[in-house]
Amino acid sequence: MAHPLRGATAITGLGMTPMGRVFGRSATELAADAIALAIADAGLEKEDIDGLLINAGVSQGLTLGLQNYCGFAGLKLLNNMNAAGSTAAQMVQYASMAIAAGMARHVVCVFADTPLSEGKSAGAAYGMRANAPSRPRGMVGLYTAAGYFGANTPYALAARRHMDLYGTKQDHFGEIAVAQRKWAVMNPLAQMRDPMTMEDYHASRWIIEPLHLLDCCLVSNGAIAVIVSPASNAKDLRQPPVYVHGMGQGHPGDNNRAGSDWETETGAKLAAQTAYAMAGIGPGDVSICELYDCYTYTVLVTLEDYGFCGKGEGGPFVEGGRLGPGGALPTNTGGGELSAYYMWGMTPLSEAIIQGRGAGGERQVARNDVILCTGNGGNLSYHGCLILSPHAS
Amino acid sequence: MTQETIVPKPLPEPDEASRPFFDGARQGRLMLMKCLTCGTVRLPSRRHCDRCLSQESEWVAASGRGTVRTFGIMHQRYHAAFANDIPYNVTVVELEEGPRLPTNLIGIANGEIRVGMEVVVDWEHHDDVTIPRFRPA
Incomplete structure (x- = not known):
């Protein structure tokens, strides 16, 4: 018997603001822009929306106050959620469960972030601990004393261990960066559209070995909203529905505990079991992957x-x-996040919707029956996924 | 021409929970916490055991030996205090007792560092705090 959530809901609306070095708008204003675009895209009215799930990015510019800013009244579902880069997939999961349970019908899931400031470097927002007080209190000070800064550090450490255990080469990370740039060249929304060669990859400066600059994601301002609706209703709306066939999560826990293999075995493994079982598929059935790619290495380990x-x-x-x-x-x-735009888990999710609709233009993949969409956050700490399809069942 | 101000490194300031660790460091002992209920050894400083949630624990001195779990070579200048150290290693040492500690290796060139190499704790003394570093065993 099929899982009751398999095909119960669909993504019916997608709203994307300009993304990248976009200034002059707060996260709340960007979120409202994206929500308005998503509602119009779906062919719904604002009054049809009865659920709102919010995810503020690193700049933490969104609060529950977004409900009031947008003038939503009488929502049946509302929360401000955060499981880092896995949140976007998780929001669609909770929306789907609530819709299937009859708690809501049309749920908006929105992400907005403004980490970039005019005149400041892109990396500054993700410096983590580099802006710590001159004397951090307690054990966390061992990280600052060691110069262990940024999200870049733990991912470099994870990648290094993979290279050592399995013989993974710098060229393999380069393959991922180069392949994704080829896709970005065909994406009018992408921030990086100049072609890139393997030589360009190797020539890009080191951030922290083994990560070059071109192994690391972009940093972007902007917002994306999606609408999740009952499958029974979805085909009557404006866009081709993208049905939710499966979902899963996996969260491996503390990196520093004895026995953890967080560097090379991520929460994706656990999430995959749940999601594949729900969708009734295996990896051989997947036609397109939209994988969270904060770093090239994240893609490589997620594929495994x-x-x-x-x-x-x-x-x-x-x-x-x-x-x-x-x-x-x-x-x-x-x-992806490496070459197009960095909207946390909304980057893979938005592209999964575009491909599921067949709206990818020059870059549309002909076979789009099963799309795997993943989100990852923390130091490979949090993982959520969706299995999406243009087919109702 | 810009003059770089010498900025002190962001060294830890012991708090109540971590004081036994830093007191031990001052005396050349690497202190960990051991659960009195299930025996699991953990990095300081959390009140609860992350295996059984017991709050009963004791401080134990680790051997100070371990292996390089993984490492990276930092080129990015995140903090002015590290400007002259770039490129420097950021290393995670897997202690003989199990937990992992973020640190730096000393007494070795970046290019010589290998995952799995045996290392031993060394101590970097500052005015009012002592920091564990590791060197090849």
Whole structure:
């Protein structure tokens, strides 16, 4: 018997503001823009919306006050959620569960962030601890004393361990960056549309070895909203529905505890089991991957944990342009967070919706039956996923 | 021409919960917390055991030996105090007792660091706090 949530809901609306070095608007204003765009996109009225799930990004510019700013009244579902980069997928999960339970009908899930300030570097917003007080209190001070700064550090540490355990090479990370740039060249929404070669990749400066600048995601201002609706209602709306066939989460826990293999076995493994079982599929059925790609390494390890290849085989797996245009496993088909825009988990989710609708234009993948969309947050700490499809069942 | 101000490194200031760790460090002992209920050893300083949630614990001296779990070589200048150290290693040492500690290796060139190499604690003394570093065993 099919899982009761399989195909119960669909994504019916998508709203995206300009993204990147977009200034002059607060996160709340950007979120309202995205919500208005999503409602119009779906062909709904504002009054149809009875649920609002909010995810403020790193700048923490959104609060529950967004309900009042937008003038929503009588919502049946409202929360301000945060599981870092896994939140977008999680919002669609909770929206789907609430809709299936009859608690709400049309739920808006919105993300907005303004980490960039005019005249400041993109990395400043994610410096973590670099702006710590001159004397951090307690054990956290061991990190600052060691110069362990930024989100870049833990991902470099994870990538290094993978390289050592499995022989993964710098070129393998480069393959991912280059493949995604090829997709971004075809995406009018992408921030980085100049072609990139493997030589360009290797020539880009080190951030923290083994991560080059081109292994790291962009930082963007902007907002994206999506609307989740009952599947029974979705086909009557304006856009081709993108149905939710499966979902899962996995959260491996403390990196520093004895026995943790957080660097090379992520929460994706657990999430995959739940999601594949719900959708009644396996990795061989997936036609497109939209994987959270804060770093090239995140893509590589996520592919392994979803069973597209064995553990440790991610490097050879991505060789030969497998993930790029024309490759056997089209992945991050809009350029992803590395080359298109960084809206946390809304980056893979928005592209999954575009591909599911067949609205990808020049970059549309012909076979789009099953789309795996993932979100990852923290130091490979939090993971959520969706399995999406243009088919109702 | 810009003059770089010498900025002190952001060294930890012991708080009540972490004081036994830093007191131990002053005396050259690497202190961990051990659960009196289930025996699990953890990094300071949390009140509850992360295996069984017991609040009964004791401080134990670790051997000071461990292996390099993983490392990175930092080139990005996040903090002015590290400007002259770039590129420097950021290393996670897996202690013999199990928990992992963020630190730096000393007495070794960046290019010589390997995952799995055996290391031993060394102590960097500052005016009012002592920090664990590690060197090849």
